Amino acid sequence: MAEQRGRLAGKNAIITGAAGGIGLETAILFAREGANVLLSDISGPALEKALTKLKEMAPNACKIDTKITDVSKEPDVKAMVEHVDSWGGMDVIFNNAGIMHADDADSIDTPEKIWDLTQAINVKGVWFGSKYAVLSLRKHGKKKGSIINTASVVALVGSATPQLAYTASKGAVLALTRELAICHAREGFRFNALCPAPLNTPLLQDWLGDDAAKRSRREVHFPTGRFGEAIEQAQAVLFLASDESNFVNGTDFVVDGGMTRCYITPEGPPTEPPKNNAR
Template sequence: MPGRLEGKNAIITGAAGGIGLETTILFAQEGANVLMSDISAPALATALAKIKQLLPDSKARVETVVCDVSKEAQVQNMIESLDSWGGLDIIFNNAGIMHARDDDATQTPEEIWDLTHNINVKGVWFGCKHAVLSLRRHSKTKGSIINTASVVALVGSATPQLAYTASKGAVLALTRELAIVHAREGFRFNSLCPAPLNTPLLQDWLGDDKPKRARREIHFPTGRFGEAIEQAQAVLFLASDEASFVNGHDMVVDGGMTKAYVTPEGPSLRAPVNNALKEAL
């Protein structure tokens, strides 16, 4: 039985870990040829070895390329390299940063603002621009472009990270406009809005600090952080022909976080979580 992306050619940026890596694995399982992009060659090599171990019998073509998405020439070369594959069908513009020095309006250094927007906004723009050019060059009648935004673009963040939040809001606006502009060409543009995920980086940061952990988990009606695979499943849907009438959509995958009104007390919250939160507050 053919996969949901059988014969499609895809690029995934930020593919060496997290959502990007999980999406690469899913795409390959569903028959797509995938060009994995990241800024770190060693991280890409490790990720590719993992994929080969997980999918030893896969017929999908999976290769890697080092690319700084804030540099247009590198993005252009990356996308044009798929001309030898028959052209691009799908791109997941997932690469992004949230810098440790990102803060509020008074404390965020200008260089951190510029760095964040160069990667998170210009990088997405470059990916979209050259994806459209590739789709046109190969006379494609349909294509799927998915851009990673964030729930903070919808509800804001209680922890100051102004450059990141603003950049993700820009990704939403950019995606919506491109969805309208290119709809008649058959090119779909959608955004993914993840909530905070259960990653090694997050777990190391939280450590054994129970009040700190509870302060974050309290925002989730599910009582837990999301997993990268849960975001990847959403990307797979948006990339597939099953989403043929989904265009300009902000797909929120957050376990209900943005729909919840959270207070220290609440009948749906377990007592241990409430007690820990009281300590945090």
């Protein structure tokens, strides 16, 4: 086993939704920073591909493993956390697994089954992950732990295109995270919600598809003129997981390139800086 060095040296971490996007980029960063990492996802083949990439990108990684998990099922989440109990207990969990279904629409056209599926994965999955994280931290007598839950900027400002179930689920993640942060602060367990802007990930690209109008409605909101990248979110997660953020608790940690702070005209944000009219 490689010697553990880095910002997460000696920490045991679980990442759900780790087969791609933010989850995989975070797993790679965690491994590079000395953590023992359990990659969790619902797809076994996707996990194997992710594991291969992690080994290529972090050849000096310490302990890494995979666990097929449906986060909407409590026994699966319990088994996932217990897997890391055998390593000495978890220190960090990134509850990142989530879905944005193509049939998610407005109040009229969103099917009930899509609403229920989205809430089960995006909200219940975060609750289960948080529940068993706390039980593990207590079981192993940990004096601190970091739980990071993936929310979204749409929970703060609403979505440019209708996705009712997804937006509602991410609002619930924010509320859940704040409540958990208060409940467990005296135990040393920190809860923070990552709020990404729309990113250049397979999840979003699949949702946008070839719909040019839908894509334009998204891109126009970025003062940077581009979607964010998964690695930019992973770097924020690394900070929240590390001891550098020991006094960061209960936050809506927004990483959006200024999207939620930008007033958007129908033409979008300015593409050129204003001229200097100073006299």
